[in-house]
Amino acid sequence: ATSDWMAMERERGISITSTVLQFPYRNYVINLLDTPGHQDFSEDTYRTLSAVDSAVMVLDAAKGIEPQTRKLFDVCRKRGIPIFTFINKMDRPARDPLELLDEIESVLGMKPVPMNWPLGDGPHFRGVYDRREKGVYLFERTERNEKMAPEEFISMDEFRRNGHLDPKRAEQLHEEISLLDELGIVFDHQRVLNEEQTPVFFGSALTNFGVRLFLNEFVEYAPPPQAYTSDEGAVPPENPQFSGFIFKIQANMNPKHRDSVAFLRVCSGRYEKGMIATHAQSGKPVRLQRPYKLFANEREIIEEAYPGDVVGLPNNGDFAIGDTLSSGTPIKFASIPRFQPEHFALLRNTDLGKQKQFIKGLRQLESEGAVQVYHNVIAFKREPILAVVGQLQFDVVQVRLENEYSVPTRLERLPFVMARWVEGPEGVIKSLPIRSEALLATDADEKFVILFVSPFYLKYYSEKYPELSFKESVR
Known part of the structure; x- marks a missing residue:
């Protein structure tokens, strides 16, 4: 994956440490804090959740909810983080989608609301039915998945006429979609923000199919940067005073320079290159020079940053996880808890x-x-x-x-x-x-x-x- 920068990650083919990716989408900027999804994730994964406003739960369509999913969900629930669900790997053999929805509700206690519905799975995967648009986005395989899978939107009637599914599968699809409508499973934005519902999308990240459809809905319904609790009360993002906290430190991202980077989540105000801020834990002023925008282990010097952005700061031992930086009246955000090792x-x-x-x-x-x-x-x-x-x-x-x-x-x-x-x-x-x-x-x-x-x-x-x-x- 693009976000896997450690040599050990590339050798083993898994993510080991969380990383930051920032990218524009439509009229928005998305700060993605990518965390490992396997069972051996570290405490770093838990801490990363302290810096997010919403979470995307990616489930393997063949495995469903795994033990680590439950652990991370519990942290999200304690922090009041809304969850959006993407059921991945539909281009491979998968479990019954109704069974997956039932598992989400029974294990996590949230009502899953399918925003689209898979048309088959594995070699029979043909795309997804969009419940709001009442039409079908067709999936087309590309050679060795080297290109993004093209998407074609057609009406449900045309989908049936063209025989994209054999009669048996087509009838099963019709029954499933009708069942969803009969059960009255309707998307409610406020219930999502209250962590009572999770919107569910189906697709294949490897081929990029369904990812665009997911992002279109995500940027519309995911919450903007939220207020953070400090010793002076709630600090909303529109507060003109700059504030942020360190949620991650990573050394030797560039082995040639033996450097250390502190990851700062901007909570309020405007961060400017070279500005002076108060380090709450020491009470001393610090000049914040050479701020980075991060993309895995790649860096780009930036001039400014806003609430929700994640900034990389050179760290010579001045910062620790949980430290607060602010301009104006000094504040201190709630510390990040240490989690129980196993x-x-x-x-x-x-x-x-x-x-x-x-x-x-x-x-x-x-x-x-x-x-x-x-x-x-x-x-x-x-x-x-x-x-x-x-x-x-x-x-x-x-x-x-x-x-x-x-x-x-x-x-x-x-x-x-x-x-x-x-x-x-x-x-x-x-x-x-x-x-x-x-x-x-x-x-x-x-x-x-x-x-x-x-x-x-x-x-x-x-x-x-x-x-x-x-x-x-x-x-």
């Missing part, structure tokens, strides 16, 4: 002559949010414990330490499956009877976190120590 491992440096590089590289990866690093409270040797949301991040850490810092490492998996930040009297926390089923550690902020081998022991500790609170995430 996989844990000890990381050992196998070349002690490169211990400085090992520490530097690990600190950099942690500052990016690529991994959480804990340390055992009672261990004699201070070895880092890596904690990740998706286990692919273990490979990412080792590969990047090797490629970017020339540090070979060895990973030793740990048996824990969940972590909880623990709050309460410090004396009680430090005196907890830690055995093989649990491990007491501290995170980068010196907050106590306990790793458990199963939910049973979390329940046991919670009941035995009611004066302590065990939290899934912290800010």
Whole structure:
């Protein structure tokens, strides 16, 4: 994919880190924050959702809702993000579309509203029926999918007369469309914004078929940039005072320069090249020079940016994830929570002559949010414990330490499956009877976190120590 810029992404054919693509469409500018869709996505994916106003849920027509889909949906629901659904890969064998709609409603609790309807699937895929235009957009395959699939719009009567589907499939299509109308499944824009409905589109991203139809509706109904909550109250996008927050940091996007880029979501006002803003966390003024417009790992210097835009800023260690920048009266946006990891491992440096590089590289990866690093409270040797949301991040850490810092490492998996930040009297926390089923550690902020081998022991500790609170995430 265009957005996959890491060598490891291209080698494995999957997205590993989120990235930013900005492109014009009709009279709009779309800032697309592309996130991995496989089960081993990282915490970076969760954080990216803090910078969006709406989300596009892309489902595989053969697989439907996968475990990672549910996890990301839960984050969207907590943040009040409207969701638009694109059911992809209709040019391959797919599940029954009615079954897919039922799964969306039963698993996610949202009413799916099909805006169009697939005409067959796999080798029999002929296009989509547009429910509002009451006509058919025909799909035409191109050789090796090297060109965008051409679209031709015809009436439903003409579609039937020309025999684009065999009689059996044509009758099934007629019954499905009639059923949708009889059930009264009608698009309601306000219910979409309230996360009660999700508009559903069918198509094939590989051939670009159905993508234009989706974008036409998306730019019409997706919400514009929304207000963000700060310590001074809600900050609407039309507020003339510039404000924004850092939601992602990425180092070594250009290995030749060993640089670090901070991704800034503009929330209000107007960003101008070279402007001076207040860094809320330090209270110091900073000059924001050389702002980039980003397209994967490509960059273009810009002069200005507006609410909803994502700007890349050179980062020499001045910025951290969750930092706020603003002009005028200093404000501070709500911090971005850290999410509960599910996989844990000890990381050992196998070349002690490169211990400085090992520490530097690990600190950099942690500052990016690529991994959480804990340390055992009672261990004699201070070895880092890596904690990740998706286990692919273990490979990412080792590969990047090797490629970017020339540090070979060895990973030793740990048996824990969940972590909880623990709050309460410090004396009680430090005196907890830690055995093989649990491990007491501290995170980068010196907050106590306990790793458990199963939910049973979390329940046991919670009941035995009611004066302590065990939290899934912290800010």
